[in-house]
Amino acid sequence: SQSATGTAVRGVVLDEVASGPSFTELHLAAPGPNEVEVTIAAAGVCGSDLHVALGEWNVPRPVVLGHEGAGVVTRVGENVTSLEEGDHVILTWMPQCGSCRQCNNSRPWQCEQVVEVIETKGVLYDGTTRWSRNGSAVHHFAGVSSFAEKVVVPESGAIRIRRDAPLDAVVLIGCGVATGVGAVRNTAAVPAGASVAVIGCGGVGLSCVQGARLAGAGRIVAVDVNPDKLEVAKRLGATDTVDAGAEGADVAELLRDVVPGGLDYVFDAIGRTSTTEASVAALAIGGTAVVVGLPPEGTTARFDPLALSESSRRIIGSHYGSIDPRRDIPALVDLYTEGELDLETLISARRPLSEAVEALEDLKAGRALRTVLVN
């Protein structure tokens, strides 16, 4: 069914929040200049897909969901120089424009055009979409839309990786793993021997735990309200755990019981007022709190500014693990193939793409850490 003008593709579309996503037939146009078509082998079901499906984040609809994907380049548009047919790629929702102030400042993870065009408008860089259904436009999600058999993405959104890596595992590197490992190694640059705590052991927090292990941290304290998640954290390198589930638990105090004098680094992998405040309150002199989780818009948190100026504590934010996708995604794939990065423990199930709706329900219910949808 492929032609010069495009191809028939099945994908997961969200029309209205109330009716939920559905698996339907779509039309995908051919890649334009500086775009590539990727045949998807695997897609990870990650938090932002759920936020959109539940109506907690507003994006232009109808939209093809999915923002973690891996596959093989099957067509290249005009002017594409860095990729060719047959390349294995991991998709990134940060397809850097290469020319905005942040890109010019070596901060590709903050590309302004990605926010303004790709995320906000649900289109590609020329302002249009490659998706349609019965002749009407359907939007891209985060420039990825990986819950589909094939996609068209900007050239900078498809990152070439080694061909011997299993796509149904390394697919997780595209979002959650890069975000968590990058927060530790890039944003905070945690040194060997440091004491680290991670609040929230979902896909992102567990990746912070792995990042801390890779950094050679001396103590790695995992915090969660769910004891099952704490067991997983231990498997990934946590040296200690704190169950924050008890009524009235004071996380900062519990952390100080484990590491007297406070932590060198605390990663808030949830982003609630209470977890951000606990992150700052648990710091040692000179310690750094890193906000990784995305709070809902409009919330606030309180801290004692004297604890910063008097004791050199810092509060910093980490977006997408401060990664440069072209440098860091292939490097994380290497770590996986060398046996240094555990992805299998993060994967609760593999399911066919047609079961994306069930996979989103599992994530919502806390039944799944990560589901990988396979084509």
Ligand code: APR
């Ligand atoms: N204290 C400790 N842990 C908590 C608390 C709490 N008050 N509330 C929830 N948790 C735990 C949950 O039990 C779960 O293990 O936090 C974890 C959150 O995991 P996920 O829902 O899987 O979230 P994840 O995909 O890791 O994303 C974390 O990053 O991208 C953002 O929007 C995302 O803000 C979210 C964060």
Ligand code: ZN
């Ligand atoms: Zn994600």
Ligand code: ZN
């Ligand atoms: Zn840019």
